[in-house]
Amino acid sequence: MDAPLKVEIEEGIALLTMNRAESRNPLDPEMQDALLDTLSALDAGQEVRVAILTGAGTAFCAGGNVRRMGEAASGAKERTPAQARGYYRWGIQRLPRLIENLELPVIAAVNGPAMGAGCDLACMCDLRIAGESARFAESFVKLGIIPGDGGAWLLPRVVGFARAAEMALTGDTLSAQEALAAGLVSRVVPDAELIPAARALAARIAANPPQAVRMARRLLREAWNNRLDTVLEMSSAMQAVAHTTDDHKEALAAMREKRKPTYKGA
Incomplete structure (x- = not known):
């Protein structure tokens, strides 16, 4: 089978x-x-x-x-x-x-x-x-x-x-x-x-930065069951991580240079 x-x-x-x-x-x-x-x-x-x-x-x-x-x-x-x-x-x-x-x-x-x-x-x-x-x-x-x-x-x-x-x-x-x-x-x-x-x-x-997609997915799920202040605290922590990723830098560079970005999940 x-x-x-x-x-x-x-x-x-x-x-x-x-x-x-x-x-x-x-x-x-x-x-x-x-x-x-x-x-x-x-x-x-x-x-x-x-x-x-x-x-x-x-x-x-x-x-x-x-x-x-x-x-x-x-x-x-x-x-x-x-x-x-x-x-x-x-x-x-x-x-x-x-x-x-x-x-x-x-x-x-x-x-x-x-x-x-x-x-x-x-x-x-x-x-x-x-x-x-x-x-x-x-x-x-x-x-x-x-x-x-x-x-x-x-x-x-x-x-x-x-x-x-x-x-x-x-x-x-x-x-x-x-x-x-x-x-x-x-x-x-x-x-x-x-x-x-x-x-x-x-x-x-x-097509979007993998880590940002994963964190956004988790945040949406957590927002179903938590208070606003809890979700805001989680959002700020995840955003702090997102700002340090190579994919965030690549997204900004691609936007400035008017080209398609290449994301590696890092």
Whole structure:
């Protein structure tokens, strides 16, 4: 069997493709581990400037593995409440924690249905663009469960509380255009143009000084959860670092000399 996650790196951009098309790319333990390991390595390595996350086949991510849920519900693999808590805490909940703390920007290129945990996975990313066939649903309630992966925290920050409540309490599915209107995605493009559009967006980010991009990404994430004075203090500390980088000097020189800058991440 092929690896659950296909990784292609070109010109500082990593294309990560969830590679379980036959089962609609479920966010099962194998996929979770692959995403955790790959994103951690890319973030630490710093050669990659932007990551794009998409799905193989006709789905972005179908969410959890319903077959395994059925086994658990039928008693075939029954867990105690304490075991179930640990299953989430040391399972899928590692993913939002990791992505929240990355410096590497991540773009979700949603190529088809993003259901339940798949919708939340898209919300974990910094930017989301969708193909015309994309669909989104916070569909946990349809299975008699709740978003155990952090969706109750993630979704309201993307679409606002009222729209998030509507999605979570009804479990209704949004089309790509409805997701655009809700602010869940920033752009909808024809399916055939999705990856080129994601690459073009990633290239616009990757063209900027890498350390400034990483610090700006961290600052935006921290600003979600902190007071203004805390964010201002962090901003001044990061700005002090940014002013000392070679890339800052190169940006100023290129502007003076009316030429294209060359950034090295130093």
